[in-house]
Each structure stands twice: as C-alpha cells, then as structure tokens.
Amino acid sequence: MNRTVFGLLLTALFFHSTVHWTLADEHLRLRDICRLKGQEKNTLQGLGLVVGLKGTGDSKLNPTSRALARMMQVMGSNIAADSQGFPDISELEGTGNVALVMVSADIPPAGAQQGDALTCSVSAINAKSLEGGTLMVTHMLGPRVDQPTIYALSQGQISIPNLAVPTSGMIYQGCKMERTVANSFTWEDKLTLIIDQDLASFSTAVDIEDQIKQLMQSSSGDSRGEGVVHALDQLSVEVTIPQHYREAHNEVQFVAILLDMPLNNIKKKKSVVINEVEGVIVLGEDVLINPVVINHKNLAIQANAGPGGFVGVDTSSPAPLKPKLKNLVDALNALNVSTEDKIAIIRTLKRNGDIYGEVLFE
Structure with a gap:
C-alpha cells in the first residue's frame, strides 16, 4: 500500500482517539515549576x-606529546631530555x-x-x-x-x-x-524561588506569593503573612523562613513542606524531551498539537479529519479537541519512520508554533 494513502488512513485512528477524550487538569506542586536559588547545576x-x-x-602530536611526557614523568617514567633540558617529545611522536x-x-x-x-x-x-x-x-x-x-x-x-x-x-x-560540593539554599534566613523560564510571568509570581501566604496562615496562624513572602519580579519569589523553623534548626523540613505545596491556578507544564545523540524521544500523554498536514519526504499525514470525512465530529461540542502528539508519533511508528525523521518533524512543528508544550533537546 502506498505510504501516503496508508498515512491518510491512519488519520482516522490518529484523530478518533482524541475526539471524546478530555484532559484531567492535575495540580502542579511548587517543586514542579520552581527551583531554589543557589541550587544550580x-x-x-x-x-x-x-x-x-x-x-x-x-x-598533530606536539601538544599531545608534551601532555603525555608530563603524565609519564608524574607516573615515574624517565623521559630523555633535549639540549635545553626539557623532555624530548620527539621520542613520543609517530603514534x-x-x-x-x-x-x-x-x-x-x-x-x-x-x-x-x-x-x-x-x-x-x-x-x-x-x-x-x-x-x-x-x-x-x-x-x-x-x-x-x-x-x-x-x-x-x-x-x-x-x-x-x-x-x-x-x-x-x-x-x-574528591571534594564535597554543597549548594546552599538560604541566605540570612531567607530563600529565593526561581520560576521556570517557560512559566515565568508577573501573574505567576504574584499567584505563588499569594498561595504561600495562605499556606503560612493555615500552618502558623499568621493573619496576613506580610513580610514573609515577596514576589521580587516575574522570575523570583523571596520567602523568609518562619522563626520556629529557624529556632529548631529545621529549615529542611520547611523547604520540604513549601516545595510540596499544590498550585491551584497554574496548569501543568507539558513537555517533550529529545536526545538526538541516542535517538530517544520522551513525551507526555497530554501534549497537544494543532491540526496540521505533514508532508515529509514521501510521507503525508493529516493530523485532523479533512473534507472527505474519515471520522465524524460532534458539532454540538463547543470546539473540537486538538490532536495529541503521541498519536502522531504512533502513526509515524506504524509507517516505520526513522527516529531522525520523527525528530525533524517535531522540531518543525515546534518552530511553527504547532506544539502546545515545551520541547527540550539534550
């Protein structure tokens, strides 16, 4: 069967699996979208x-030979000296x-x-x-x-x-x-939360500030939480560690409670991770794409039902749901499309703004 025709037939399966399926909005936790300042790679x-x-x-062996001569000296091997008293690297050339x-x-x-x-x-x-x-x-x-x-x-x-x-x-x-590298996360009884770049905004920072204040009120009875939490800008929120945690030297417990806090008004980040070197694609079940027609080499796949009507769409629904990237990848797998070509297609979709989520290349 022609690959183009087969690809179009797969459209029905690809789109049908998205028509009556709705996403469950799972609450994020603070740790999902923030990191602690000071704890960087x-x-x-x-x-x-x-x-x-x-x-x-x-x-070109000169730099390599000098490094090898130095290594041999450190390991106790004798290297002949030249007329100036330096290791004679000519003995090491030719390999x-x-x-x-x-x-x-x-x-x-x-x-x-x-x-x-x-x-x-x-x-x-x-x-x-x-x-x-x-x-x-x-x-x-x-x-x-x-x-x-x-x-x-x-x-x-x-x-x-x-x-x-x-x-x-x-x-x-x-x-x-050979040494311990410990990344501190507190300065002067304060810590700073750094919001992920793809979710950073003034509204997100203020929302995080408000929800941390609510957490403080419920756990300590603080009526307002004023001075404890402060959104510095769209990327960072500063939090003062409560006194009773400091006095008990229990800052770690406070951080654990803080980062586990659910965020009620922020949607879950959807992402695709691609390792081009090892040919690995990791994607979430709920990453959506725009309805598009993909033409790549001798392949054609339509990520939506066209005028020919491969599937029926419920017109009473306020808006058709978008296709899922996973179904597109499944269709490409059925066509034995190479990983390299799948990565190229995903890259193009992202570049054109047709993927609803973050695409990370390792």
Missing part, C-alpha cells in the same frame, strides 16, 4: 589523554594511538558528596575517533579558571553512544568526586 572540566586508539588519535581530549561532568543542583561517581563526557580535540580508547586519570576543575581546585578525578573506558559521531563519548560513573 555546575560543570567540572579538564584536559585529559585518551590511549588505546586504533590509529585514530591526534595527527596515532593517543589523543588530547576535553572532559566535562555535571554536578547536580543538589550538589555531590565526596566519593560520588558522576558520568562524564569526553570530546576529541584533534582525533578522528575515540572508539576503543581509555581516558587516563584527569584532574577535574571548577568553571572558574582563576580557582584551579581539583574537585574530582575522571578515568575509564570510553563508550560511544552515537557511532556516527565517534569523536564524542561518555564514561558512565567515570568521574569520582
């Missing part, structure tokens, strides 16, 4: 050496099995304890491929070059998640924390 980075490559290492790489690892917003193992990314600087390579012990520094503190050590066998891009790889749990 931090990135560690370092320059390292990958060995064990199959002739795909660096072609394509070594590569200079950039290594990075993300510390979660909550921080990391000494001994924790994080996943790190490895990217080639000049090598053709890192496949089969092993990262030698690499010092991981903080984001500020003026503070060369060693926070972690990275090493291990490199995995290549996308063989089409062999110059980038991962080492799962290959970065071991």
Whole structure:
C-alpha cells in the first residue's frame, strides 16, 4: 500500500482517539515549576589523554606529546631530555594511538558528596575517533579558571553512544568526586524561588506569593503573612523562613513542606524531551498539537479529519479537541519512520508554533 494513502488512513485512528477524550487538569506542586536559588547545576572540566586508539588519535602530536611526557614523568617514567633540558617529545611522536581530549561532568543542583561517581563526557580535540580508547586519570576543575581546585578525578573506558559521531563519548560513573560540593539554599534566613523560564510571568509570581501566604496562615496562624513572602519580579519569589523553623534548626523540613505545596491556578507544564545523540524521544500523554498536514519526504499525514470525512465530529461540542502528539508519533511508528525523521518533524512543528508544550533537546 502506498505510504501516503496508508498515512491518510491512519488519520482516522490518529484523530478518533482524541475526539471524546478530555484532559484531567492535575495540580502542579511548587517543586514542579520552581527551583531554589543557589541550587544550580555546575560543570567540572579538564584536559585529559585518551590511549588505546586504533590509529585514530591526534595527527598533530606536539601538544599531545608534551601532555603525555608530563603524565609519564608524574607516573615515574624517565623521559630523555633535549639540549635545553626539557623532555624530548620527539621520542613520543609517530603514534596515532593517543589523543588530547576535553572532559566535562555535571554536578547536580543538589550538589555531590565526596566519593560520588558522576558520568562524564569526553570530546576529541584533534582525533578522528575515540572508539576503543581509555581516558587516563584527569584532574577535574571548577568553571572558574582563576580557582584551579581539583574537585574530582575522571578515568575509564570510553563508550560511544552515537557511532556516527565517534569523536564524542561518555564514561558512565567515570568521574569520582574528591571534594564535597554543597549548594546552599538560604541566605540570612531567607530563600529565593526561581520560576521556570517557560512559566515565568508577573501573574505567576504574584499567584505563588499569594498561595504561600495562605499556606503560612493555615500552618502558623499568621493573619496576613506580610513580610514573609515577596514576589521580587516575574522570575523570583523571596520567602523568609518562619522563626520556629529557624529556632529548631529545621529549615529542611520547611523547604520540604513549601516545595510540596499544590498550585491551584497554574496548569501543568507539558513537555517533550529529545536526545538526538541516542535517538530517544520522551513525551507526555497530554501534549497537544494543532491540526496540521505533514508532508515529509514521501510521507503525508493529516493530523485532523479533512473534507472527505474519515471520522465524524460532534458539532454540538463547543470546539473540537486538538490532536495529541503521541498519536502522531504512533502513526509515524506504524509507517516505520526513522527516529531522525520523527525528530525533524517535531522540531518543525515546534518552530511553527504547532506544539502546545515545551520541547527540550539534550
């Protein structure tokens, strides 16, 4: 059967599943749309050496050879000196099995304890491929070059998640924390809530302020909550930790109660997460799209019933419900559309404003 005809026949299934289905508005909680100021993701980075490559290492070996010579000296190997007394790197040239790489690892917003193992990314600087390579012990520094503190050590066998891009790889749990990184969330008995960018607005900030005040009134008997909560702008709300929590040194319990607070007037954020490297698409059941006709390569799918009338629509309904992105993806799966093409279609829908939700690319 022609793919275009089959795609149009799938329209009936695609649209029919949305006609009589209504979304249940689940209440968000404060933690779903806010983070605590000070608890942000931090990135560690370092320059390292990958060995064990199959002739795909660096072609320009001077920087790599110097780094390798330094590593060998640190590990107790003797390197012959040149006429000026520096390591004679000419002895190390002529091999394509070594590569200079950039290594990075993300510390979660909550921080990391000494001994924790994080996943790190490895990217080639000049090598053709890192496949089969092993990262030698690499010092991981903080984001500020003026503070060369060693926070972690990275090493291990490199995995290549996308063989089409062999110059980038991962080492799962290959970065071991040597120091504890604790991200503070209070200053002078106050904390600041940062609202997600896609939901930030003055009305959202004021709504959060009002609902926190109501929480304070019900839990402490404070008649107004004045001075305890203050919306600073459309992105941030400042909260003073109540005195009885401070006196009991129980700020953590207060934060737990605060972040678990339901938000009655803010709709749930709908999102699609796409990892292009690993070819993964994660989408919610309730992400909606506009009725559109999709023409991609030799494929045509209509995300709504056309004049031909594939399905019946109840005209007594005030407005037809929009199709779901999940049903579109299901239809594409039935047509054996590649993940790469599905991602391209979703990207185009988002660019044209036809997806009701946030699309995140990792």
